[in-house]
Amino acid sequence: MTILSNSTPVTPQKPWKVSKKQQLPNLFLIAAAVVASFVIVAATPMKGKLAYLLLFFVIGTTFQLALSWYKRGRAAAADTVAGAVMMAGAFIVFLPVASLLITTIVKGSKGFRPHIFNHTMAATSYSDPLTSGGLIHAIIGTLFLIVIATAISLPLSILTALYLTEIKGKASGFIQFLVQAMSGVPSVVAGIFIYAAILLTTNLRGSTFIGALPLAILMIPTVTRTAQEVLNLVPNELREAGLALGATQWKTVATIVVPAARNGLITAVILGVARIAGETAPLLFTLGTSDKINWNPFSGGQNALPYYIWSGLRDGTEGGINRAWTGILVLLILVLSLFVSARIFGSRKVK
Amino acid sequence: MSMSSLLILTLIGLFLSVRGFQAFQTQGLGFITKVDWTAGVDGGKDSFGLGAMIIGTLVISAIALVIGVPLSVLTALFLTFYAPERIKKALVTLVDLMASFPSILFGLWGFIVLMPMAEYWAKLIHKYVGWIPLFKMPSPAYTRSPFIAGVVLAIMIIPIVTSVSREIFGQTPLDRIQAAYALGATRWAMIKAVVLPFGASGVVGGAMLGLGRALGETVAVYSVLNIVFKVNFQVLYGFGGNIASMIVGKWGEASLSESKALLAAGFVLFVMTLLVNLLANFIVRRTVKTGK
Secondary structure (H helix, E strand, O other): OHHHHHOOOOOOOOOOOOOHHHHHHHHHHHHHHHHHHHHHHHHOOOOOHHHHHHHHHHHHHHHHHHHHHHHHOHHHHHHHHHHHHHHHHHHHHHHHHHHHHHHHHHHHHHHOOHHHHOOOOOOOOOOOOOOOOOOHHHHHHHHHHHHHHHHHHHHHHHHHHHHHHHHOOOOHHHHHHHHHHHHOOOHHHHHHHHHHHHHOOOOOOOOHHHHHHHHHHHHHHHHHHHHHHHHHHOOHHHHHHHHHOOOOHHHHHHHHHHHHOHHHHHHHHHHHHHHHHOOOHHHHHHOOOOOOOOOOOOOOOOOOHHHHHHHHHHHOOHHHHHHHHHHHHHHHHHHHHHHHHHHHHHHOOOO | OOOHHHHHHHHHHHHHHHHOHHHHHHHOOHHHHOOOEEOOOOOOOOEEOOHHHHHHHHHHHHHHHHHHHHHHHHHHHHHHHHOOHHHHHHHHHHHHHHHHOOHHHHHHHHHHHHHHHHHHHHHHHHHHHOOOHHHOOOOOOOOOOHHHHHHHHHHHHHHHHHHHHHHHHHOOOHHHHHHHHHOOOOHHHHHHHHHHHHHHHHHHHHHHHHHHHHHHOOHHHHHHOOEOOOOOOOOOOOOEOOHHHHHHHHHOOOOHHHHHHHHHHHHHHHHHHHHHHHHHHHHHHHHHHHOO
């Protein structure tokens, strides 16, 4: 101890680290590029934010290219340009996400007040001022849809995933192929399928239960594929230990594999719910419609958040659009909280 | 239980084709090749042709791919090889988040925010490269064009193409990467020599998964596209077609024979997306397995 405390503390050296002096030319170049793009915009007919960004990118990259060519040759110059182009690509991808989130929050908060959580649209039309009416009926409808769709798709998908990972029967290749094919079914097709199969064939009318059927179809592949990935992460030793203790395969799966993968399976379900919570197209064919709360999932039309947003958008009036934004904000909060909880459950280690 | 997916897929195909059979029967092959769509009133003759919608769907999806795939590949490369660890994590989360946005959000945002901007871009494109036949304008009607729908779809397919590409790039054998660096390659030279040849077919597969999504997108396209039953290759000009949105748009006031034709249209869309997705999955899985 004494020896250690007497010696001077050693700080790790990083000789390869770019020093402040080496960064100076870069900073200077960026500043020069900013100035140059301002000058060009001012001097030529080009104008607008787009022109600034584009010019800044082109000029900045050219300067960097010249610098690295001068310092390290042609290959390094190509590397610099490639890096700049990739960064620009990632930046462009990032822009719409930021815009989507900001617009939703700004425009949605206008009508986001406690009032909407205990009122329906029963006595309000979409074009009315935002102070009247609400979307509690749509929230309740969405929750109903989520619960029913999950209740239908959960057993099917988990059992399919178990078949694919645990039993690995003769048909697993084929079933894998089918699950993948199913994940590509467009939501509108799922909707008109249920319409053709049920509403056109029987004399039933659109209701919450029937609206949940296409959602279940869309949910199955998502949950199956995620569950499969999670089950594959369960160490084989656990299965072998179970079998070595004399348990049947069924018992091993039920008491060891599934509990071990529990968090992951919850993640799978959450991802599936996030996938369907915002689905609009299938609901247009199967849900019927309702302006007030409908507690009976088997009869009478229902509303849902995506349907509410859709109605606002179709209404086209300023009030309708504003209501749609509020609906989007509520839906986005729901989807984001699902997303975050999937992250939290997913990041927990398999026990 | 596990055969449920087979059952559902078969039922979808079966019900849509049986219910839409009448349309196939009365219209024959013309259902796919003809471009006009008029429901006969008062016993008049129906004429249902999906041609313009099929071409429109392909045009919009092609625009989405042309814009979306390069951006996704650049982003995936940036995330895998260039981004510092902290930025990488944030960006990956952001891309995943983008994948979970509901399509109606893209529709509303596309209608309110993107459309004015995209119109401005369309005018710029027309001004500078308007001599290319694809960008010609018979009259200055820039609103609700296939170009705008394509941009919205491009944004919607970016997350899936990016995450598939990133996964494939991430599987590039480390020894080959290190060999390239050891030979003195710069990062870009390494990517060109090792990563891109390795990941090319995976990117193609990812792009096709994106195409599958773009083909079947309904609500977002409906919000920003002016659907007209006429073939339009002038992508900046303000009308186009899309099967999925057309079904939604026509549904409300469709007669019985017309709604059967819409079911048949759904069947065509189902088959199209099924083929594209199966091909895509085949390509992606082959790449992941053989590592070529």
